[in-house]
Amino acid sequence: MQPAQEFGDNPVEVRETGHYTEEYVPSFVEKWDALIDWEKRAESEGNFFIDLLRKWGVRSVLDVATGTGFHSVRLLAAGFETVSADGSAEMLARAFENGTKQGGHILRVVQADWRWLNRDVHGEYDAIVCLGNSFTHLFSERARRKALAEFYAMLKHDGILVLDQRNYDAILDDGFTSKHRYYYCGEDVIVEPEYVDEGLCRMRYSFPDNSTYHLNMFPLRKDYTRRLMSEVGFQRIETYGDFQHTYRGEQPDFFVHVAEKE
Numbered sequence: 001m002q003p004a005q006e007f008g009d010n011p012v013e014v015r016e017t018g019h020y021t022e023e024y025v026p027s028f029v030e031k032w033d034a035l036i037d038w039e040k041r042a043e044s045e046g047n048f049f050i051d052l053l054r055k056w057g058v059r060s061v062l063d064v065a066t067g068t069g070f071h072s073v074r075l076l077a078a079g080f081e082t083v084s085a086d087g088s089a090e091m092l093a094r095a096f097e098n099g100t101k102q103g104g105h106i107l108r109v110v111q112a113d114w115r116w117l118n119r120d121v122h123g124e125y126d127a128i129v130c131l132g133n134s135f136t137h138l139f140s141e142r143a144r145r146k147a148l149a150e151f152y153a154m155l156k157h158d159g160i161l162v163l164d165q166r167n168y169d170a171i172l173d174d175g176f177t178s179k180h181r182y183y184y185c186g187e188d189v190i191v192e193p194e195y196v197d198e199g200l201c202r203m204r205y206s207f208p209d210n211s212t213y214h215l216n217m218f219p220l221r222k223d224y225t226r227r228l229m230s231e232v233g234f235q236r237i238e239t240y241g242d243f244q245h246t247y248r249g250e251q252p253d254f255f256v257h258v259a260e261k262e
């Protein structure tokens with residue numbers, strides 16, 4: 001029997017930074033990876049990150065939120081020296097497998113939680129990428145500051161941190177009633193906020209076989225993320241709107257922050 005997601009009697013009270021390892025149960029990860037086909041994702045994202053990293057003259061990259069390996073594999077294919085970290089062993093195993101399947105790439109994987117990154121990952125990098133709305137898993141400000149400080153310490157003096165996030169300002173400000181539905185791969189997966197307050201965005205993922213999964217995330221306001229980055233020492237932060245196709249028109253679904261160490 002595969003483990004089920006466990007949120008207890010009152011799911012909206014689950015606001016713990018360490019809970020992410022229990023949320024990415026194998027059945028959810030498998031389904032997700034099968035439905036969000038990599039080619040379509042690559043198409044919608046384009047070469048945004050590759051071009052950005054090349055523009056900055058980056059050679060070595062630490063992917064701190066490897067997940068199932070989408071960005072790590074793209075970075076390796078584009079010729080970047082890449083180390084792939086994640087706090088979930090489940091995710092890394094799948095990423096490694098995906099790497100060999102997609103072009104025979106051997107991923108250098110390291111299991112590491114961002115809060116103690118320097119303990120488990122070694123070296124300094126030209127860039128750290130934290131993509132796919134991952135930073136949102138941290139629930140306390142202390143954890144966010146600690147993680148950003150760990151990222152900062154692992155960058156070379158002129159390195160950059162590239163971190164993306166969902167546009168939570170829109171979700172928080174438009175309110176729960178006017179919630180927006182995000183469709184992935186056409187209409188196959190429906191992603192929508194089931195509950196929102198200033199301290200929690202609980203997202204529901206509905207799949208065509210009627211199965212549903214949830215992720216509890218902290219709704220990072222854009223300017224708050226920028227402020228934290230600046231407070232831990234990043235000197236300049238540039239924020240881009242959507243890099244990918246948006247179904248909404250006026251507001252971007254994602255923001256991408258590029259923070260310079262010096």
Ligand code: SAM
Pocket residue numbers: 017020021024064065066067068069070071085086087088091112113114115130131132133134137138
């Ligand atoms: N970047 C991948 C993508 O775009 O497909 C994965 C994104 S997934 C939403 C978030 C990833 O961040 C998960 O693989 C999770 O295990 C990892 N993660 C969340 N919190 C973490 C933490 N504190 N330390 C290390 N990894 C963490």
